[in-house]
Amino acid sequence: MASKINFRALFKNKWLYAGLLPSFGLLAIFSYYPFFNSFYTSLLDSNGVNHSKFVWLANFVELLTNDAEFYPALKVMAVFAVADVVKAVSVPLFVALMIHHLRSERAKYIFRVLLVVPAVVPSMVGLLLWKSFLSETGMINELLKVIGMGQFATSWLGNEDTVIGALIFIGFPWVNGVGTLILLAGLINISKELYDAGRVDGVSAWRRMWNIEIPLILPQLRLLIILTIIGSIQSYESILIITQGGPYGITNVPGLMLYNNAFSYGRVGYASAIGIVLFLLIIGFTYINNRYNRVDA
Amino acid sequence: MKFIGSKTKSTIMISLLAVMVGLSACSNEGNSPSPTINTPTDNPDASGKLKGRIVLSNKMAEQTALLEKAIEEYKKVQPDVTVDYQIKPWEGYETFLKTTLVGGSAPDVMFTEEANTFRAQDSIISLDDYLNTPNPYSDTEKPWKDDFVAPYIDMTRDGAGRSNMVPWSIFSLGLFYNQEMYEKAGVAQPPATWNEWKQVNQQLADADFLPWGLAIKPDDAQSLWAIGNWMNAAFRSDYEVLNLKHKEGWSYDPNDPASTVGEAITIDELWIGYKKGILDPAKSEKLRSLFQLFKEMTPYMNKDFMAIGGSEVPQRFLTAKNAQFYNGTWFVGNINMHMESLKADGKEDQTFRWGVIPFPKVGAENGAFFDKGESNELSGLRNGFMVKKSDDANTTNIAIDFLRFLTSPKMASELFQLKNPDSGKRFVADIAAIAGVPPMEGAEMLSPERKYADLNLTFFADQKDQDEFWGQWQKYLTDKITLDEFAAQRSKSFGAGIERQLKLLQSEVDQALIDSELK
């Protein structure tokens, strides 16, 4: 455990660093620079164009102590994040396992293709479609009436009790093509010998899943969870399109606050502060996740 | 993470961070030219004295034919000027403008629906100096602004009273109704006033129809338009008290539309009016009555007005789910097309007879404060052009010159009457904001002229205030809060919004006036 920078080691590995150079070069220009720029902007009271005043941490203080929208929005975001993680892990795992255990190669191919085909539909179209499903005169209410549960029919997106559940329901049955593929790729790598050994030992399908498959694709599962959390914490587009934060501002989330402050209210400094806080949240979660699941070397 | 001690590591990271932040901070300077006063140069005569290139951007595809014709004609008049026309998609156009304005690569002349947020960021120029000088292309000696229908120039003014865009076309709003439903419900004739309309809605409800379909959410401003319009009428008797900064010897005459031309309520006057309680929702009986007035119609609205999207409302009308809806008169064309298309398809049973009338007026019977005349017909500025702020005076001159050419009454008349050869109808069905342009056949009654003189009052100060309004308004209309609570919340948001605007427009605010009035 050397306690100073070991220059010898650095030089020995020079080719490795050189190999990483393209990555970091691109990142430095297109990712780090804009990020640090935003970090700087979060310390300003700025309208993004010409009016800028250095205010140190005033934006953060205002956000965390004086913004009535922030904490409720944070709570809603947390609810969505948990729901998103459940949706992103359970169904894709289920589907990936089913596809993986099909006997026919042909069928596997067909289902794999069908997994990704929905991705050609632009997300906007999908969201508007779901919005009309959930409308008072939409398909879901019609179905409820048909099966005799008409008394539950309501304006799902207009009712403050149901709107969050309705937003979570969107995308049913939540077969996420790419997520499933990631898990499938992991499953494919499980060696045949393990399965054969399992079969010889007379292991049931359930135990096979729990004791062999899930442990071996744990890295992919963890990745999926992290990716989902990252996406969920930042997300705002679907809310922007469907409810615009309503009704009564109930479905407001920090991502939406960022967008509004940056593009509608002209408070770019404040918006950047929101972004930085979200970034720190994500880092926090990832750190916790890593600590909790020590599987990697 | 073993090779470097943690203390050293943290030091490295922090210093790296500081360096990066410092570097990126350096490049933030130099983004904004200091505000200069735009003095127009001697107006070039129309004999080709200008040379250069400008870029014109537009998001409304239907205007393309008009703009391209204008560019063609302009070339004849100014052969050394190139105008590059860039059509952009509708969706995301404002994001495009905001981003490129920050970066400095924005078009020089930009088609837009509103200009005040851009002016607030100092990325476009105010046009008063140009509007007050004559337009060489209009053959009169009068200022450029007289080429337009008077009230609409005033609609381009922001909280500092500056005019920031050149008006192009106007919308007017109508109430569309299903004629067959009217007949079935026993409605003899379409309503002209609010109280008559209440009766009509009751009749429709009794016949089991859904009277009024609308959306009350951030993405649809219908309820705002109505109340804003009423507010202008309700406060007429207060105009002279509110409009403290005015022309020499100005006085207000409601029946003379010219008496409010050139006058505007600027942000400092708004603040004074608010602080004195006149415009404060919590203290103003008038404002509270207006809110209550609108609420009278909630029993006749669709129950999901908080969820439905603005664009779904016409769809419901067309599928005979709502008896009425109100929106811009541009829908006339859409509805006609829809009905024709169904007939061509053999689905005539799905069509129905319909009509459109001006939105029912409110008047003295709705409140004593409407003593100075009932509300004007609902109309407003739909779009116009704004000019990028640039260090290059020549480019700005060309931009202004082109816009003057475009909006000269002769040219505008010619352009608005251009017909699409495929359909035989005009490209653009809107009413022009330029005076003297003949309206479309069949749309003669939709005149942009106003009966009474109105100042453009508002009960929001900025976008954030408006966003807060929606939650509050929804709660009030669904009885989650009382009128008093709504008024109190509105008052707080409005006040906070005005304060934000005061800070933003600091240099234009007449602080001395505020201090003296609010002693």
Add this chain to the structure above:
Amino acid sequence: MQNRRWLVFEALRYIALSAMMAFSLYGLFFMVMNSFKTEAQMTINYWLPEWKNLAWENYEFGWKAVSPYIWNSIYIGLFTVAGTLLVGVISAYIFARFRFPGKEMLYIGVISLMMIPGILTFIPSFIIVQKLGLLNSPLALIIPGIAGGQVMAIFLLRAFFEQISKELLEAARIDGATEGSILLRIVLPLAIPMVMTISILTLLGSWNSYIWPLVTISDQTYWTLPLGIANISSGYDVKRTQMYAAYTVASLPLMAVFLFTMKYFIEGLSSGSVKG
């Protein structure tokens, strides 16, 4: 008896998968179905197909909107994917197989970039691209695309590479193979399913990207598909049916890519070589 149980389970899988796919595919069905209607038909009949009088003219509009830009989207997409894979595979491999000072710190430096909200960095990114003089060229789309896409690629591939049996690689190293050939001949073939997944992910990101091309590309000849499609809706009234037709046409190249890449998720390429 063993056989019976197998059959039942297999049948259940088919049923469950088909049901779920049917739901997922409704969106596509909806889009294609409505692309054959006129606006009026779609207004009065939103959910069900309209079989008479198919509105082929929508496809005329759609084709006109889309055809100039298909090629742009294709080559921009391909270059982005190729660049992302190139940079991502090399970096992921270095992170996965070697130890060197500062490795974890550098890795975190890369991964943490995924955690930055995109809107936060939108305008600074634009300014950088402008300063580099890349505005109005396909490079404004490709290079930032690679910069962004590689992060995900490194993230996913590193974990995958680390799972590959160390003994196998040691054996190859002892046999005198260079790192480069180990990467190409052993590791990559094992990672093909993941590489394909990343390719699809990157391609979709590049294909559907709208706001970024909107602000960086003013020259219509370099426009990508989403811009062309957005352009056919005129002002205040959007012709949904025409847009759906355009989307359908635009999705055909993607479908071709899917059909191609999904072939490579075959077990045979990888079995027997992973650490158990």
